[in-house]
Amino acid sequence: MAAQATFKSIKSLVPLFDRVLVQRFKAETKTATGIFLPSSATNHPLNEGTVIATGPGAPNKEGQVVPCAVKAGDKVLLPSWGGNSIKVGEDEYYLFKDGEILAKIQE
Amino acid sequence: MAAQATFKSIKSLVPLFDRVLVQRFKAETKTATGIFLPSSATNHPLNEGTVIATGPGAPNKEGQVVPCAVKAGDKVLLPSWGGNSIKVGEDEYYLFKDGEILAKIQE
Amino acid sequence: MAAQATFKSIKSLVPLFDRVLVQRFKAETKTATGIFLPSSATNHPLNEGTVIATGPGAPNKEGQVVPCAVKAGDKVLLPSWGGNSIKVGEDEYYLFKDGEILAKIQE
Amino acid sequence: MAAQATFKSIKSLVPLFDRVLVQRFKAETKTATGIFLPSSATNHPLNEGTVIATGPGAPNKEGQVVPCAVKAGDKVLLPSWGGNSIKVGEDEYYLFKDGEILAKIQE
Amino acid sequence: MAAQATFKSIKSLVPLFDRVLVQRFKAETKTATGIFLPSSATNHPLNEGTVIATGPGAPNKEGQVVPCAVKAGDKVLLPSWGGNSIKVGEDEYYLFKDGEILAKIQE
Amino acid sequence: MAAQATFKSIKSLVPLFDRVLVQRFKAETKTATGIFLPSSATNHPLNEGTVIATGPGAPNKEGQVVPCAVKAGDKVLLPSWGGNSIKVGEDEYYLFKDGEILAKIQE
Amino acid sequence: MAAQATFKSIKSLVPLFDRVLVQRFKAETKTATGIFLPSSATNHPLNEGTVIATGPGAPNKEGQVVPCAVKAGDKVLLPSWGGNSIKVGEDEYYLFKDGEILAKIQE
Numbered sequence: 001m002a003a004q005a006t007f008k009s010i011k012s013l014v015p016l017f018d019r020v021l022v023q024r025f026k027a028e029t030k031t032a033t034g035i036f037l038p039s040s041a042t043n044h045p046l047n048e049g050t051v052i053a054t055g056p057g058a059p060n061k062e063g064q065v066v067p068c069a070v071k072a073g074d075k076v077l078l079p080s081w082g083g084n085s086i087k088v089g090e091d092e093y094y095l096f097k098d099g100e101i102l103a104k105i106q107e
Numbered sequence: 108m109a110a111q112a113t114f115k116s117i118k119s120l121v122p123l124f125d126r127v128l129v130q131r132f133k134a135e136t137k138t139a140t141g142i143f144l145p146s147s148a149t150n151h152p153l154n155e156g157t158v159i160a161t162g163p164g165a166p167n168k169e170g171q172v173v174p175c176a177v178k179a180g181d182k183v184l185l186p187s188w189g190g191n192s193i194k195v196g197e198d199e200y201y202l203f204k205d206g207e208i209l210a211k212i213q214e
Numbered sequence: 215m216a217a218q219a220t221f222k223s224i225k226s227l228v229p230l231f232d233r234v235l236v237q238r239f240k241a242e243t244k245t246a247t248g249i250f251l252p253s254s255a256t257n258h259p260l261n262e263g264t265v266i267a268t269g270p271g272a273p274n275k276e277g278q279v280v281p282c283a284v285k286a287g288d289k290v291l292l293p294s295w296g297g298n299s300i301k302v303g304e305d306e307y308y309l310f311k312d313g314e315i316l317a318k319i320q321e
Numbered sequence: 322m323a324a325q326a327t328f329k330s331i332k333s334l335v336p337l338f339d340r341v342l343v344q345r346f347k348a349e350t351k352t353a354t355g356i357f358l359p360s361s362a363t364n365h366p367l368n369e370g371t372v373i374a375t376g377p378g379a380p381n382k383e384g385q386v387v388p389c390a391v392k393a394g395d396k397v398l399l400p401s402w403g404g405n406s407i408k409v410g411e412d413e414y415y416l417f418k419d420g421e422i423l424a425k426i427q428e
Numbered sequence: 429m430a431a432q433a434t435f436k437s438i439k440s441l442v443p444l445f446d447r448v449l450v451q452r453f454k455a456e457t458k459t460a461t462g463i464f465l466p467s468s469a470t471n472h473p474l475n476e477g478t479v480i481a482t483g484p485g486a487p488n489k490e491g492q493v494v495p496c497a498v499k500a501g502d503k504v505l506l507p508s509w510g511g512n513s514i515k516v517g518e519d520e521y522y523l524f525k526d527g528e529i530l531a532k533i534q535e
Numbered sequence: 536m537a538a539q540a541t542f543k544s545i546k547s548l549v550p551l552f553d554r555v556l557v558q559r560f561k562a563e564t565k566t567a568t569g570i571f572l573p574s575s576a577t578n579h580p581l582n583e584g585t586v587i588a589t590g591p592g593a594p595n596k597e598g599q600v601v602p603c604a605v606k607a608g609d610k611v612l613l614p615s616w617g618g619n620s621i622k623v624g625e626d627e628y629y630l631f632k633d634g635e636i637l638a639k640i641q642e
Numbered sequence: 643m644a645a646q647a648t649f650k651s652i653k654s655l656v657p658l659f660d661r662v663l664v665q666r667f668k669a670e671t672k673t674a675t676g677i678f679l680p681s682s683a684t685n686h687p688l689n690e691g692t693v694i695a696t697g698p699g700a701p702n703k704e705g706q707v708v709p710c711a712v713k714a715g716d717k718v719l720l721p722s723w724g725g726n727s728i729k730v731g732e733d734e735y736y737l738f739k740d741g742e743i744l745a746k747i748q749e
Contacts, residue, residue: 003261007321014318016283047110069123079191084293084316095316102191102202104121107114154324176337186405209416211335214328217475221535228532230497298507298530309530368538390551400619423630425549428542431689435749442746444711512721523744582645604658614726637737639656642649
């Protein structure tokens with residue numbers, strides 16, 4: 001279970017290095033017409049999310065800071081494993097390293 | 108089981124770095140004349156697929172981006188393990204790193 | 215359980231290299247009006263803390279010392295695992311490497 | 322068990338990077354005079370094979386592509402472990418990295 | 429259990445490379461007024477010690493010897509794990525690598 | 536158990552890179568006067584052998600090939616573990632990497 | 643149990659690269675007056691030894707050979723683990739890498 005944050009807004013969180021703060025999409029637990037879905041239909045994790053903020057990038061072997069490949073607002077595909085989670089109010093967020101993010105989602 | 112995507116078309120997915128998006132070939136579950144094959148004849152995984160999209164490449168130690176060795180449309184041989192899977196509609200896709208792809212299939 | 219320090223003040227501790235000395239936030243065990251909370255409400259670890267001191271930084275591959283990305287007084291988000299703990303009086307402190315700290319908290 | 326290929330000829334397979342496509346020698350299951358050997362005499366794996374094709378080579382740390390040390394037609398000694406297998410028709414093939422191949426066999 | 433040394437004085441030990449010889453602080457087993465403490469009060473390991481001697485430093489990737497960050501006489505905070513132990517007479521000593529030492533203690 | 540080679544002479548084997556082909560010394564199973572020794576006296580592995588052939592050497596990080604430190608005819612001390620074995624006729628041979636060989640034996 | 647050497651004198655062994663040949667000190671099994679000590683008093687391994695011979699050193703990343711930090715005749719402190727053992731007659735010897743040796747003993 002993710003640790004509960006003491007701060008009120010996720011905007012307080014400023015990632016360091018090449019870390020990317022992501023809000024995972026939530027599985028719908030009821031349909032558009034308000035019918036609650038059984039848990040069997042909603043228990044697949046969603047590996048997609050929206051980038052909330054990124055760090056400035058990590059230095060490469062030459063000592064130069066390499067900016068992150070994604071930016072705030074990007075929709076991204078996440079790996080099924082890894083990441084650090086933090087819960088702010090009722091929302092759960094994840095921090096991944098830039099290189100762990102699999103793809104951008106451009107609709 | 109692969110996570111179900113919220114987006115409708117695999118074309119929405121833009122791989123990052125040296126990642127390669129691949130659609131695995133599907134094992135035929137019925138013959139050309141429409142007879143369904145028993146599962147014992149179809150349960151061997153197919154380690155072949157078609158490249159749907161590739162990332163721009165990953166930077167090497169010198170900081171230069173090395174383009175992927177495969178390109179969209181290539182038919183490729185995949186390792187039996189690894190990769191990240193994502194399900195879009197009824198189709199399952201995989202993301203591999205460029206260096207994990209074993210060979211091109213040129214018929 | 216963290217080892218008990220023989221020294222009286224955490225100010226005696228001067229981190230080496232890229233290590234960062236952090237005091238984790240404590241979970242409140244009673245409410246503002248003085249009612250003690252049941253342990254079930256307080257047993258989630260808090261992954262936040264305040265930087266007490268940092269080392270001068272670790273040398274990179276070129277031999278140049280890279281200063282820490284955080285400084286004394288910064289509020290930070292910590293990973294759920296890792297770190298070395300030390301107990302000074304009743305307070306528990308942690309030493310993390312600079313690169314393990316996930317994000318700054320700026321309220 | 323090796324995955325069955327959908328393509329008909331092993332010549333369709335073009336290894337990438339420093340990968341080497343090898344056909345293992347088959348243990349004889351009957352003698353020259355046509356007597357079938359008991360399985361106990363044939364169940365030792367043969368760690369020898371013939372190189373069918375090689376990739377162009379992998380880039381070294383300087384970014385230069387290093388050609389493979391073996392070439393198509395070479396007979397080689399393989400390690401007992403590792404490699405990726407693929408079955409084309411009734412024949413099983415292996416992909417090894419160039420550096421995993423132990424020796425050439427020159428008779 | 430630490431191996432017993434054959435030599436009589438710890439001063440005989442000259443660390444190599446970036447190794448640091450440390451004498452751990454001992455837990456008091458009786459109070460100032462001479463009352464013996466129960467073992468439950470003394471069985472927490474003390475992760476502090478005094479540097480007895482250091483090696484000249486280890487060479488970095490450029491081949492240059494990097495001196496240790498601590499020196500003889502320094503009081504230091506040690507990690508809870510690791511190190512090599514040696515017992516000289518009744519006293520137990522530890523050898524850590526310079527980079528494993530967490531912090532200096534300056535009172 | 537080592538794989539049986541299909542070739543007749545160990546001279547057919549040409550090691551690649553920094554691999555060294557070694558024939559382990561055999562434990563005597565009978566005394567000089569022809570008395571067979573019990574297996575308890577002969578079951579200690581002999582970690583010595585004679586170098587039969589070496590590869591040209593492996594490239595270092597600069598791309599330069601570093602010749603092997605041993606040569607054909609050298610008697611060497613081998614580690615207790617590791618190596619790839621191959622059986623040619625009744626004789627068992629091993630392939631080690633040059634850097635795994637512990638010492639030369641010069642009598 | 644260490645493998646028994648076929649050669650008669652440890653002087654036949656010439657270490658390669660950065661390996662150091664060490665003879666561990668033996669625990670006394672009887673006192674100076676000839677009384678045999680019970681095994682409980684002698685079963686602590688002695689992690690000290692005398693350097694018998696060293697290799698020429700291993701090449702660093704620049705390709706330059708770095709001589710060993712110890713030399714024949716040095717008394718040294720060994721780690722409790724690791725090393726390769728070889729028994730010559732009744733004496734057991736160890737080969738360690740130079741960087742694994744903890745300290746010199748100078749009495």
